[in-house]
Amino acid sequence: MVGIVIAVVAVLVLGVCGCLGVGTMLVGSYAPGPAADDPYYDDPDPYYDGDYDEESPFPTWTPPTPSEPATAAATPSTGRGRIVVSYEVTGKGRGDIQYYDANGEFIRLEAVSLPWRQKIRTDDPNRVLVMASSTDDEGSVACSTRVGDRAPVTDAAAPGYQVTCGSR
Template sequence: MVLVVIVCGCLCAGGFLLDDTGSEPVSEEPWGVPDDGWTAPTRGVPVPEQPGAASPSPSRQPITRPTSGPAPVTVVYEVNGSGTADIAYFDAESDLIHVDAAKLPWRATIRTNGKTRVMVEATGPDINNAAPIDCTVTISGVGKPVVIKEQGYYGISCAPE
């Protein structure tokens, strides 16, 4: 019996000695993010303008007419205000297009097969000095024309209900 107590005691003490000091028995949380100095971009956070920056361009070339179908619906997106704004809108193929630092007023026209994926949103460059900004979406071609207009400060979104 004494031999069993000595062996068990040695195994337990050896386990504590081999364990890293200060380690926690609980594993890391699976959603933890390593602090490697990189932070993900956050929607609505102004990005300082770089001197000599190129003129704004879409994240990719917008499609103004669908590749299939008659495209009976015309959609006109408009964003009005002063200065610049980051703009996102759906093109004719329902792809989300981003235009960074677009000079206001801004306007784009597409032809599409329907009005289910129609939306424009704009975010001003500086939340601390938010200026009035408004957006308008005009949908025509099938039935009575629909005009959606919203007004606000710093950020705004227009879409059919």
């Protein structure tokens, strides 16, 4: 009995699948053109509203120039700093120097005569950094930072390289 039920179900499933397959072939053979349209249109964009002038240039955006302080701060703007920091860059000729001033502002100096020294008073000993490189890439350059009475942090580099000295 179970075998007869399974046989009947199998015949019905095969019959339904066969009908669907034949029906798909018949309908597909009468359908004009491809089943999907080409995604590219020669017509104008259906969402085009006509307000855009294609001849006008695209708007451009220029980032604002970074604001540099007029002069580097030797003491914090909140008053006399607690910690004395000494920066020093040695070498011959000229060099580009970047360092943090007493307010924690990053200062960039270009083509400074070497040797260069700067003393500041700050309240943040972690914001101590000087970077330097020789502008002509021919002379070697060295740097040193001293925070309070700690040992100095030094670095030296061959011509064409940059030195970096921070705090300990």
